[in-house]
Amino acid sequence: MSTKRLLSTADFHAIPPIIRNSLQWAHNSTAQSNTPFLPKGPSVLATNLIKSYSERGLIKEARILFDEMPERDVVAWTAMIAGYTSCNHYSHAWAMFCQMVRNGVEPNAFTLSSALKGCKSMKALSYGALVHGLAIKHGMKESMYVNNALMDMYATCCVSMDEACMVFQEIDVKNAVSWTTLITGYTHRGDGYGGLRVFRQMLLEEAELNPFSFSIAVRACTSIGSYALGKLIHSAVITHGFDTNLPVMNSILDMYCRCGGLSEANQYFHEMNEKDLITWNTLITGYERLDSTESLHIFSQMESEGFSPNCFTFTSVTAACANLAVLNCGQQVHGGIVRRGLDGNLALANAIIDMYAKCGSISDSRKVFSEMTCRDLVSWTTMMIGYGAHGYGKEAVELFDEMIRSGIRPDKIVYMAVLSACSHAGLVDEGLRYFKSMVGDYNITPNQEIYGCVVDLLGRAGRVEEAYELIESMPFKPDESVWGALLGACKAHKLPNLGKLAARRILDLRPNMVGTYVMLSNIYAAEGKWGEYANMRKLMRGMGSKKEAGRSWIEVRDQVYSFVVGDKMGSHIKWVYGVLDLLIWHMKEAGYVPDLDCLIHDQEDAT
DNA sequence: GTAGGGTTAG
Structure with missing residues (x-):
C-alpha cells in the first residue's frame, strides 16, 4: 500500500477512516499521474486533504502529504501556511512562507492574508511589515482580505493604532470586516472609548451592521464600565434582530455581570433560550468576583446540565476557592483539573498557585510552581x-x-x-x-503603589522619618494609600505628631474614610488626649457610616466558620478562647508585650 | 483546491 511510505502503520491506523480512505485515493492519484483520467500538475485532492488534516489538528500528516507532492503550486503552499496558522504553529507557517518566496512561487492575496494572520499571532511586526511590502510589490493593495489582515496585524503588533488607521483610511470601500477589525483593535488594547468612537462612525456612515460589530461594541462598553451605553446597545441589538446570536448574547451577559449587577445578569441568563460553555463561564466568572460561594453552586449546576468544564471554567472556580480560602474544595477542583489533563494550561496553573497560597498551603503552591514546564511573569x-x-x-x-x-x-x-x-x-x-x-x-x-510599598517598607522597620522624607521627595502628589502607609507606621511606632499629619492629609483627600478617624482617635487616646478623642468619635458618629469590622473565617471539617471581634459564635466559643489563652501564654513566654493602645476602638467597634 | 472580524480566565 502506497500510504505506508507516508506514515507508520500505527499512525496510519490512528487517522479517522474517512480521511484514511481519501488519503489513499489522493496519494494514488498523485503517484500515478500518468492515469489518463487525472490532470497533470499539482493535485487538487492533496491540497484539499492538507486543509482537511489541518482542520482536525493533524498538521504533521498534512506536512508529510505536502512534502510528498510531486508539484506544489501557490494554492498548495497557501493551504500549508494556513494549516500551520490554524494549528498555532506560527513559526512553521512563517518558515513555509519564506521558503515559498525563496522557491520563486509568487504569493497571491490568499497567501498574504494567511501569512499576516501568523505575524499577528506572533506579534512579529517586522515580519508583518515585510508582508506589507510584498503586498505592494505584487500589486495587492486592492485586496480587501489583505487590507483587513494588515489592519489586524498592525492593530495587534504596534504601540499605537496609527498604522492600522492608516491602512483603514486607504481602503476605498470598507466592508463590515474592516470596521469590526478596527473596533476590535481599539477595544482589545483596552481603549473602549476608541472602539466606541469607530462604532459611532460606522453608524453615521450607515455601514452594514452584523452580529460581529455588535458583540465587539458591547465589549467596548464593558471595558469602559458604561452600563448606560451597554443597555443602549442591547436595545439596538434587539432592534436589529441579533438578540438570538450566541456570541452577542454572551457579550451582553458579560456586560451585565461587570457593569450591572448579579441580579440583572442572572435574569438575563435565565432569559437566554440558548446557552453554551462560554455563557456558563461568563456567569461563573461574574459570580466569582462578587459572590464566590454562589459561583461554585452555578458550577455544579453547569455540570449537572451536561456541560464539560474547560480551562476558563476552572480558572474562575479555582479563584472562587481562593477567595473563600476553602482548601478542601480547592484540592478537589485541582483533582478535577488534573483528571481532565488541563493542568498544563499556564493561566490555570497560575490560579492554582494563588489558590493554595490563599488557602494557607504555601508548600502546595511551590510544588505546582516547580512542576510547571513554562512560566510567565504572572506565575512568578x-x-x-x-x-x-x-x-x-x-x-x-x-x-x-x-x-x-x-x-x-x-x-x-x-x-x-x-x-x-x-x-x-x-x-x-x-x-x-x-x-x-x-x-x-x-x-x-514608580507610581503611587510602589511609593506606598517603599513607605511601608521603611515605616514597618521603624525608619519612619526616612519614609516621610521619601514622601516629601515624590515627583507627584502622594495619594491616600501612601499617607496611609505612613499613618500605619506612626501608629505602630508611636509617633503621634507625624501620625496626625498623615491622617490630616488622608482626610483632605478622602474626607469619608472612617478608618482614618479611627486611627486618629486611637493616636489621641494613646497620648491621653481624651478631649480630642471624644471629638473624633463625635465626628465619626455624625458621618453616619461605620467602619466595617474585619471578618475572619476558617474551614474545619468541610464547614466554614466566620467570626468578628467579640463574636459569641455559639457553643464553640469556649474552645476558641481556651486556645487563645494558650497562645497569649506562649507569646508572653516568648517575651511579647501586648499593645493595649488599640483596645479602645476594638471594644467600641464590637458593640 | 488556498484567506477575514466577535463572546469567557489571569
Whole structure:
C-alpha cells in the first residue's frame, strides 16, 4: 500500500477512516499521474486533504502529504501556511512562507492574508511589515482580505493604532470586516472609548451592521464600565434582530455581570433560550468576583446540565476557592483539573498557585510552581505574593533573583510583590536595593503603589522619618494609600505628631474614610488626649457610616466558620478562647508585650 | 483546491 511510505502503520491506523480512505485515493492519484483520467500538475485532492488534516489538528500528516507532492503550486503552499496558522504553529507557517518566496512561487492575496494572520499571532511586526511590502510589490493593495489582515496585524503588533488607521483610511470601500477589525483593535488594547468612537462612525456612515460589530461594541462598553451605553446597545441589538446570536448574547451577559449587577445578569441568563460553555463561564466568572460561594453552586449546576468544564471554567472556580480560602474544595477542583489533563494550561496553573497560597498551603503552591514546564511573569508574581503573605520574605527575594536570571523582564506588579514581601519580613535594605534597581536598571517609573510599598517598607522597620522624607521627595502628589502607609507606621511606632499629619492629609483627600478617624482617635487616646478623642468619635458618629469590622473565617471539617471581634459564635466559643489563652501564654513566654493602645476602638467597634 | 472580524480566565 502506497500510504505506508507516508506514515507508520500505527499512525496510519490512528487517522479517522474517512480521511484514511481519501488519503489513499489522493496519494494514488498523485503517484500515478500518468492515469489518463487525472490532470497533470499539482493535485487538487492533496491540497484539499492538507486543509482537511489541518482542520482536525493533524498538521504533521498534512506536512508529510505536502512534502510528498510531486508539484506544489501557490494554492498548495497557501493551504500549508494556513494549516500551520490554524494549528498555532506560527513559526512553521512563517518558515513555509519564506521558503515559498525563496522557491520563486509568487504569493497571491490568499497567501498574504494567511501569512499576516501568523505575524499577528506572533506579534512579529517586522515580519508583518515585510508582508506589507510584498503586498505592494505584487500589486495587492486592492485586496480587501489583505487590507483587513494588515489592519489586524498592525492593530495587534504596534504601540499605537496609527498604522492600522492608516491602512483603514486607504481602503476605498470598507466592508463590515474592516470596521469590526478596527473596533476590535481599539477595544482589545483596552481603549473602549476608541472602539466606541469607530462604532459611532460606522453608524453615521450607515455601514452594514452584523452580529460581529455588535458583540465587539458591547465589549467596548464593558471595558469602559458604561452600563448606560451597554443597555443602549442591547436595545439596538434587539432592534436589529441579533438578540438570538450566541456570541452577542454572551457579550451582553458579560456586560451585565461587570457593569450591572448579579441580579440583572442572572435574569438575563435565565432569559437566554440558548446557552453554551462560554455563557456558563461568563456567569461563573461574574459570580466569582462578587459572590464566590454562589459561583461554585452555578458550577455544579453547569455540570449537572451536561456541560464539560474547560480551562476558563476552572480558572474562575479555582479563584472562587481562593477567595473563600476553602482548601478542601480547592484540592478537589485541582483533582478535577488534573483528571481532565488541563493542568498544563499556564493561566490555570497560575490560579492554582494563588489558590493554595490563599488557602494557607504555601508548600502546595511551590510544588505546582516547580512542576510547571513554562512560566510567565504572572506565575512568578503569584508565587512571590504567596511567599510575602506567608511571611517568607527571603524565599520571595530568592525567587525574584531567580526570575531575573531566567531572563524575565520585571514589571511594576512584580516589584510590588517583592517590595511587599521584604516589608513584611523586615528585609529593608534588600527592598531599597530593589527599588533603586527598578528605576536604574529597568527604567520603571514608580507610581503611587510602589511609593506606598517603599513607605511601608521603611515605616514597618521603624525608619519612619526616612519614609516621610521619601514622601516629601515624590515627583507627584502622594495619594491616600501612601499617607496611609505612613499613618500605619506612626501608629505602630508611636509617633503621634507625624501620625496626625498623615491622617490630616488622608482626610483632605478622602474626607469619608472612617478608618482614618479611627486611627486618629486611637493616636489621641494613646497620648491621653481624651478631649480630642471624644471629638473624633463625635465626628465619626455624625458621618453616619461605620467602619466595617474585619471578618475572619476558617474551614474545619468541610464547614466554614466566620467570626468578628467579640463574636459569641455559639457553643464553640469556649474552645476558641481556651486556645487563645494558650497562645497569649506562649507569646508572653516568648517575651511579647501586648499593645493595649488599640483596645479602645476594638471594644467600641464590637458593640 | 488556498484567506477575514466577535463572546469567557489571569
